[in-house]
Amino acid sequence: MTRWLPRWMLVASILLLGGCTALPRVVPDMARGSGEPQLQGGRGPLSAARSKQILEGLRAGGKETDVLDRHLALEAAISDSPLVAGNRVALLLDGPATYQAMFAAIEGARDHINMETYILEADEVGQRFAAALIAKQRQGVTVNLIRDSVGTLSTPKEFFKTLTDAGINVVEFNPVNPLTAKAGWEVNQRDHRKLLVVDGQTAFLGGINISSVYSGGSFSQGSKNDRPGNKQPWRDTDLQIDGPVVAELQKMFIATWEKQKGKPLAPRNYFPKLTRQGSEVVHALGGSPDEPYSVIYATLISAIDSAETEILLTNAYFVPDPQLIASLKGAVARGVDVKIVLPGATDSALVFHAGRSYYDELLAGGIKIYERQNALLHAKTALIDGVWSTVGSTNLDWRSFLHNQEVNAVVLGKEFGQRMRAAFDDDLAQSKQITLEQWQRRSPLERAKETFGRIWQYWL
Structure with missing residues (x-):
């Protein structure tokens, strides 16, 4: 769920900007x-x-x-x-299990939710996430969202306006339009992270984007013809982590927010005292x-x-x-x-x-x-x-x-x-x-x- 976007736009921009970086x-x-x-x-x-x-x-x-x-x-x-x-790490396979765990964590949020994603579609799954985040914002939980500009290029602006109208803070990572860029126009640099941090205590990361293509599991024995739209399910892997290492993931989110010149984060307990949750x-x-x-x-x-x-x-x-x-x-x-x-x-x-x-x-x-x-x-x-x-x-x-x-x-x-x-x-x-x-x-x-x-x- 990374590659369907207009490649010509990225390629043209790269050629115009020039320069090739080497791997270390x-x-x-x-x-x-x-x-x-x-x-x-x-x-x-x-x-x-x-x-x-x-x-x-x-x-x-x-x-x-x-x-x-x-x-x-x-x-x-x-x-x-x-x-x-001292961490507890759950291995989450495919969309249904991952989304279920993410929604449970969002529902249980009491202080803040920090979410960073490459793709956030305005389909059924995207609307479910939007509704869950808006509900928590209205309950007094601060919600901060970083969404990649290219990854959300096909998502209607009205979708994000609904979020911001509800009080959710949304940062667009490296906007494609240089006139709206706040952190310099680096169109080829994208935010491909998938990260959700809830109350500074629980984190999710892995490969999953927010999209209905993940609605089905990938280990069933039925053929793709048994599935709606005759489409293959998406196979992905994610982690739910509870414990002290969540603070390191929280630091990454906040560093990106500040680098992209998001408005100052509302005072919240972003770094609570974290105790041992497991043995990992x-x-x-x-x-x-x-x-x-x-x-x-x-x-x-x-x-x-x-x-x-x-x-x-x-x-x-x-x-x-x-x-x-x-x-x-x-x-x-x-x-x-x-x-x-x-x-x-x-x-x-x-x-x-x-x-x-x-x-x-x-x-x-x-x-x-x-x-x-x-x-x-x-x-x-x-x-x-x-x-x-x-x-x-x-x-x-x-x-x-x-x-x-x-x-x-x-x-x-x-x-x-x-x-x-x-x-x-x-x-x-x-x-x-x-x-x-x-x-x-x-x-x-x-x-x-x-x-x-x-x-x-x-x-x-």
């Missing part, structure tokens, strides 16, 4: 931490003794102890944002084109380069850069099992075929590729060595790493990794494996589509 070269030393990672909780850094106790709990009973230690060290070294302990160690990562490099990209590459047994990737828009390809092939050469689940159908032909143009090289390098059937795949997840998991808004393409604001959460530990593996296995069961022999027999027309798609890969 990840230095191997970035993946090597020194000493024990220090964890953080709801009241700042934990004591060395408490950090040690939590880490020992993560390591308890299992042959993955050493690999977990290495991934913990990597996470501590790769960015300035802290590893935060979470690293909140925000990517922004304003930063020297994408921390999300650097973290992923470093995790792949540190992988010892297995890499499981699921991604909607896959147009890999040379460094990512080299890291995946290097992992196979070390004996790591690399599997990637990609879409078998798409809402963006250019991205679809640009990504497929790399299948030859990846398959020849020993990477196993599967295409998801019976659903339109929109999830962006990874599981490495069974202990390093990430879910977020970030696609494995140039746009996500260079031009978009993105948000991901890394969850460390084998217990959550087992839940991620179950979800991956479910997708794998509904996917078709692509073999090198089969792929090399594809038609000249398919090859031509791939060539054309690759020409535009940097801007897609």
Whole structure:
């Protein structure tokens, strides 16, 4: 739900503005931490003794102890944002489960709701969200909304006027019209984050936009002909997080609000005292084109380069850069099992075929590729060595790493990794494996589509 918008507008703007940015070269030393990672909780850094106790709990009973230690060290070294302990993380699969949890959190809000989204449609689902947010605003709960200008380009202005008339504060991220831009005209920089923070205590993030395309689940056995409009369901993954790491996600929302020159936020308890809600160690990562490099990209590459047994990737828009390809092939050469689940159908032909143009090289390098059937795949997840998991808004393409604001959460530990593996296995069961022999027999027309798609890969 990212790629259907008018591409010619973005491409034309990029060509006019000029300039090409390069992806960062990840230095191997970035993946090597020194000493024990220090964890953080709801009241700042934990004591060395408490950090040690939590880490020992993560390591308890299992042959993955050493690999977990290495991934913990990597996470501590790769960015300035802290590893935060004491969180409860729910894995949400597809629209119905995610929306149900989001509406429950909105209904329970007592102080404020901060929402950031790429797409917000004025369809049935969008109207439900609007009604829920307006109802809370009228109850005295402050509602702040950031919506991307390009992502909401087809949403009628009247939809947002209804929100603002009800008192909801709405910021348009990098307006397409330079005459209305408040933060400078950066039309190619988009806010692709999907983030909902309620009362500073509960957060949702992942790949899901606000749209009726998510109304159905993707794991039913019925054919697409059984569904309204003869359309495939959308397959996505999100997280609900309760606990101290929500403060880090709240900081990201407020930083974007201020950078986009939204009107001063109403005084609210945006950073309440947060207590332990669970046992998960979470690293909140925000990517922004304003930063020297994408921390999300650097973290992923470093995790792949540190992988010892297995890499499981699921991604909607896959147009890999040379460094990512080299890291995946290097992992196979070390004996790591690399599997990637990609879409078998798409809402963006250019991205679809640009990504497929790399299948030859990846398959020849020993990477196993599967295409998801019976659903339109929109999830962006990874599981490495069974202990390093990430879910977020970030696609494995140039746009996500260079031009978009993105948000991901890394969850460390084998217990959550087992839940991620179950979800991956479910997708794998509904996917078709692509073999090198089969792929090399594809038609000249398919090859031509791939060539054309690759020409535009940097801007897609």
